[in-house]
Amino acid sequence: MSHPLSGVFAPVVTPFKADLGVDAELFVQHCRWLLGQGAGLAIFGTNSEANSLSVAERRQLLTLLVEEGIDPARMLPGTGCCAIDDTVALTRHAVEAGCAGVLMLPPFYYKGVSDDGLYRYYAEVIERVGSPRLKLYLYHIPAFTGVPITLGLIDRLVRDFPDTVVGIKDSSGDWDNLSAMLAAFPGFAIFPASESLLSRARPLGAAGCISATANVNPAGIGRLCAAWDQPGAAQLQEQADAVRKTFQKYPMIAALKFATAHYSGNPAWSTVRPPLGALGAQQQGELLAELERIGFAMPGLAH
Template sequence: MSNKLTGVFAPVVTPFKPDLSPDFELYLAHCRWLLQQGAGLAMFGTNSEANSLTTAERMVLLDKLVQHGIDARRALPGTGCCTIQDTVELSRHATVHGCAGVLMLPPFFYKNLSDDGLFAYYSEVIERVGLPDLRVYLYHIPAFSGVPISLGLIERLIKRYPQQVAGIKDSSGDWGNLEAMLNHFPDFSIFPASESFLSRAMPLGASGCISATINVNPAAIGRLCSGWNTEAAVQWQHQADVIRKIFQGYPMIAALKFAISHYSGIPSWQIQRPPLSSLAADKKAELLAALDAASFSMPGLPAGGKS
């Protein structure tokens, strides 16, 4: 497949106001910072609290980002919902805006689904969107969705929709599964969900990564992704792993939002939509101590929501 999508993409965390409505000013500032740091925008992903957002909220946020000059060609919004029609609406909206593609969860309420059922779902979505520019990136995150995307399903979808089905994000955390994908589908854009796999995955043809911690460590992860075959890569991988492991020790969304809040000086960044909640005070202190010990910083992060 030509023109493969490559690089590092952040599942952009979504800031909220005290009334729990999205805070677009902070959102725009964070998206601009990520782009300036060399990262793309996989907004409306797991760490974006996407499934706590309505379809209308997602579309309005994307509309406003584009209106404010965000390059849709570096955007990979999440569009997968339980209903075919919601997924179609979000996917068509993103495609019309010129987004690089859409990151599509499988329908995640019903479990023990057959590959036939999942193929029918994705097929219905692609056919109903009906746009030649649609590029679907499957989203394999079985620990959350409970609905794995098998190698056999990927093969069927690529065969039936070779232009539309362009890649996958593998959030299984299973190196064996990722390696099998890379070996079976060399022309597919395959993104591991952790930068800790980059040194092993890039030589096998991975396209980059879509990782939660790109929200806070974008430049370092981007440097590793582009320079995986340089002499410095071993040290860069170690440094990225240290930061990744620190954040993995806490509820990820709460930890990311607290870090952004701390380094920007903006308290409202910590707000999450229920049922999610912020870190306890002792955990915040513990996280900061670990980050300080690792000499972590977020240079250029906008303060006060100003980009």
């Protein structure tokens, strides 16, 4: 089993205009900034409001990134939808664009579905895409989907599709689950969803992390991820934790976007699509005050 991706990926926040349309130019610009800061691009993730985008919007944005010269080998787009046809369309498009992999939610409308049903879903997608270039990362985020990716399901998929199903993002926040996966699947590219777990998870073989706060602190998380076994790692962990803990006090996506708006000087960044809401004025003030207190910055962000 290969271990193709590692390091830090940002589930790239998606900028919207006042009319809620995607600001494609700003999106490209932000992707360039993240790459420059050393982060990979997990576009169309939960923090990207991907499920508030249509299939057509996701295809257009990915095509645009490639046309703009952004390296698809640094991209891990989210392609998992409720309907197999949509998942196949997005996954095929990502493979054809040359993306390093895809991060695939399970179908998330029906609850209480069996591992067997989920296996058949993933198998059907893999067979329909039918490409040896497909590298599939499962996406375990039960708080949003209500549909967990169990160790039994991973085991079955990895056994039957060893060259395709190569990793997972674990957004459970559950250390027991993460450490059990790390123990059960050596060589599988396992990404916790938080940099706060890096010091514990990297020694056990975690590939890196795919973290919301990599949108605002990509370099800090990158240093920690690379130097976890070096002197000074504890301090890097502490610094990264301070940023994460600050953002975690607020609705995450709204807070990430507000900070990006503030530090880039572009207020349009604050816009989210309903049903999400932007931070209120008081929250904005509190977040900024705390970020200043911990010496937070987003160096090189375009103004």
